[in-house]
Amino acid sequence: MTAAPVPVDLARAYRLLNHGPVTVVTSAHAGRRNVMAAAWTMPLDFSPPKVAVVVDKSTFTRELIEASGSFVLNVPCRAQAETVLAVGSCSGRDPECAGDKLARFGLHTLPATQVEAPLLAGCVGWLECRVVPEAHNEQRYDLFIGEVVAAWADPQVFADGRWHFAAAPDARRTLHYVAGGAFYATGEGIDLGD
Amino acid sequence: MTAAPVPVDLARAYRLLNHGPVTVVTSAHAGRRNVMAAAWTMPLDFSPPKVAVVVDKSTFTRELIEASGSFVLNVPCRAQAETVLAVGSCSGRDPECAGDKLARFGLHTLPATQVEAPLLAGCVGWLECRVVPEAHNEQRYDLFIGEVVAAWADPQVFADGRWHFAAAPDARRTLHYVAGGAFYATGEGIDLGD
Numbered sequence: 001m002t003a004a005p006v007p008v009d010l011a012r013a014y015r016l017l018n019h020g021p022v023t024v025v026t027s028a029h030a031g032r033r034n035v036m037a038a039a040w041t042m043p044l045d046f047s048p049p050k051v052a053v054v055v056d057k058s059t060f061t062r063e064l065i066e067a068s069g070s071f072v073l074n075v076p077c078r079a080q081a082e083t084v085l086a087v088g089s090c091s092g093r094d095p096e097c098a099g100d101k102l103a104r105f106g107l108h109t110l111p112a113t114q115v116e117a118p119l120l121a122g123c124v125g126w127l128e129c130r131v132v133p134e135a136h137n138e139q140r141y142d143l144f145i146g147e148v149v150a151a152w153a154d155p156q157v158f159a160d161g162r163w164h165f166a167a168a169p170d171a172r173r174t175l176h177y178v179a180g181g182a183f184y185a186t187g188e189g190i191d192l193g194d
Numbered sequence: 195m196t197a198a199p200v201p202v203d204l205a206r207a208y209r210l211l212n213h214g215p216v217t218v219v220t221s222a223h224a225g226r227r228n229v230m231a232a233a234w235t236m237p238l239d240f241s242p243p244k245v246a247v248v249v250d251k252s253t254f255t256r257e258l259i260e261a262s263g264s265f266v267l268n269v270p271c272r273a274q275a276e277t278v279l280a281v282g283s284c285s286g287r288d289p290e291c292a293g294d295k296l297a298r299f300g301l302h303t304l305p306a307t308q309v310e311a312p313l314l315a316g317c318v319g320w321l322e323c324r325v326v327p328e329a330h331n332e333q334r335y336d337l338f339i340g341e342v343v344a345a346w347a348d349p350q351v352f353a354d355g356r357w358h359f360a361a362a363p364d365a366r367r368t369l370h371y372v373a374g375g376a377f378y379a380t381g382e383g384i385d386l387g388d
Contacts, residue, residue: 018233019370019378020214039212042236044248044335052246052337054238078384085386137331141238143246145335163372176213176370176380178357180387184213186370187381190272192279193374 005110005119005126005152012161013151014043016075016125017051019163019186021174022084024074024123025053026102026109027064028116035102035120036061037088039177041073049148051129056142060092060101065131066138070115071146075125077157078185079171083107085181114149124172126152165189199304199313199320199346206355207345208237210269210319211245213357213380215368216278218268219247220296220303220311221258227312229296230255231282233371235267243342245323250336254286254295259325260332264309265340269319271351272379273365277301279375308343318366320346359383 008016017023022039040054051073055062065071076084086105090097102109102118109118112128119126129146137143153159157168165173165186176184202210211217216233234248245267249256259265270278280299284291296303296312303312306322313320323340331337347353351362359367359380370378 015373019372020216020233020236022214039214040236040238042214042234042246042248044234044337050335052236054236081384081386141244141339143238162374162376163378165378173381175384178213179209180356181385182356182387183384184357184359185381185384187367187379190275190369190377190379191375192275193376 003154003156006155008151008153008158009161010049010148010151011047013049013127013148014046015161016127016151016153016158017041017043020176021075021186022177024076024084024087024120025055025061026072026074026117026120027061027068028118029064029068032064033100033102033118034060034064034092035087035107037084044145050132051127051146051148053144053146054142055144058091065144068116069131070117071129072112072115072117072119073127073129074120074123075174077124077172078175080122081175081183084175112150119152124154124157124174197348197350200349202345202347202352203355204243204342204345205241207243207321207342208240209355210321210345210347210352211235211237214370215269215380216371218270218278218281218314219249219255220266220268220314221255221262222310222312223258223262226258227294227296228254228258228286229281229301229314231278238339244326245321245340245342247338247340248336249338252285252287259338262310263325264311265323266306266309266311266313267321267323268314268317269368271318271366272369274316275369275377278369306344313346318348318351318368
């Protein structure tokens, strides 16, 4: 098992997403919960931190986000690539995925602190988000805006407001999704800072 | 010099951005032009392809985007990391960057086909975009939506609708930006497709 999540300063929460990793969205409401993959997400503001994420109208995740007004963006790692693909390839509405998709794929969770949705265990970062209602964006573009109300990271790979992939096993690197089951791991660091 | 840009099928244009690379935004209007870095961007739709990008109110780039109704998202590569940092650290409005920021940094361009903004030479992907006007998003979130009207790639690294980083020099890999001058190169491929 990996280390317990450690809180991330909200002013640094955008750094969990800034490099463009694929995410897994968890959602829950009134005893039902779901999980899906989302590559179309980005930071939208620093303070208060906000994120944008595209969630299709056909998804069960969207129904739970709309009902609860919240979601979690989980940042998975290389060891979870098959899980990301699996939860992204099968809808919580499909008969073969009916019921609890987290249970179906044997996924463990941790409780969030500010929202109903759970944190997906084994990830390296987590952003608990409350929906900032924008009906036009949601309807026209499937675009949801969330305010980050709590953020967490695996201290082995993210500490002091930055990623430390080189110090951790390669299996803990974040993932970038292209299409058709093709990912890239986050690669070599290039530090041009002072 | 790198290979001449080759057209990318619009249905595959989202794949230039799907893995979350940092981008460089170019803009131009009435003889003035500018360039800035933008990490906060993502695909927003497949067909017609759309993108979302955050462009701060303080930027000269924004003035030119608003005046021209268009922009280009350039996807830079590792060999251009210093350029990305430079154009992201200095505003076209600052006295020390006054004039033509592209010329100041010695950056070459190629003409776009559908928009006024130029393509930044040496990049590995380019998306020519026309603004889909959304005044509320632009004012409240600095969020611009663009429809991709033409797309291009360096055929050495992107062909047949997918990236081929392993077959090209590491200097042609795309970049992912964190903060404070810290980037990651796009790393090892993980193919879980059929």
